[in-house]
Amino acid sequence: MTRLLLKDELLDAQLIRAVGAAGHHGADLGEALQAVRGLDESDLDAWYAAWNTLGERVFAFAEEQERAGHRIAARDAFLRACTYLRTGGSMLYRAPVDPRMVHSNTRQTEAFRRAAALLDTPVETVQIPFEGTTLPGYFLRAADESGVRRATVIGLGGYDGTAEECYFYFAAPALARGYHVLLFDGPGQGAALLQQGLTMRAQWDTVITPVVDFLLARDDVDPARIALAGLSLGGFLGPRAAAGEHRLAALIADSGAYDMYGGALDRMPKPLAHGFEMGQKMARVALGEILDAMARKPTAGWSLRRALVVHGIDSPLAYLDVLKDYRLDGYAQAITCPTLVTHAEGDAIGASAPQTFAALTVADKELITFTAAEGADDHCEAAARTLFDARAFGWLDDRLHPEVTA
Known part of the structure; x- marks a missing residue:
């Protein structure tokens, strides 16, 4: 696997994960490296402090640029602050929940929303009805147009991901290709977990079905062209969802485990x-x-x-x-939509992704293995997302044709 700077494998992977957002203005290499240089890698409080300090400094810089009327500089700085603030809090998982982690989630959300207001395309903050409450999310439109139906991608993150982080993984490349995008925190993720106390479940069709219902109620979504794209744990939850929700037109499962x-x-x-x-x-x-x-x-x-x-x-x-309930046996076989499974050859977490592909019975399926020779062998291809975007969205474009509107 790619190694960047740190001796600790987990922390170096988290550093690469943060820096990987640079392709969509979510990080600067120099800022990130300087934040962790010389860090005591056994001290997760120091990790949090380093990233939080960087995030708050870049957030303040973004506000200065916004006051000065520099929209693009402010937007990009808010996006970087979002990544840095999330990265700091993500190492603080413990029970009971650390208040600093909750604050980190709040601040990364604030940073993203400040950036979203400065994007070239419209972003709506949405609340998706769900089991007597709501799930927080964003609907990002590819163009400022009324009543025009487009293909839409639902972006789904992983164990410790957030809807805001999924902007860099799925929304930015999808918007550039003409898709609308829905990002949201499901049970066990982001604000749904830390602000609402909703915990994880394996039965993800019970989550995606109300999300699809939400999209179908809109007049700018083509009901025949809704795709679900998930990474890491989302690469497992996506197939579990698609096994029961057959209104999806396509599925991308990035590095999801089979069992x-x-x-x-x-x-x-x-x-x-x-x-x-x-x-x-x-x-x-x-x-x-x-x-x-x-x-x-x-x-x-x-x-x-x-x-x-x-x-x-x-x-x-x-x-x-x-x-024991986090298995795809009996579920992968029930998927009916075209499915792309991706796999990085150095990724132990997603090592069983080829089993997911093998279990699929749908005729239109494809497996893409990313390699060390391409610099793409990390979990979820974190160091080579531009390459992932090209291959995965190329596959999706051939099926959903985002350039076509209705």
């Missing part, structure tokens, strides 16, 4: 995994102690601490029980 539970068992010593599978009390106790110790480690335990917050559970061992 998250099986993958977790594969990383355990075989006797312990077998004992856990068989429900043996001693195996559960031993595994619980191991996972509790792991969760206390600064970066090695981050994903376990994240799981407690995202799923609303009280122990790492409970996370393994939750994962």
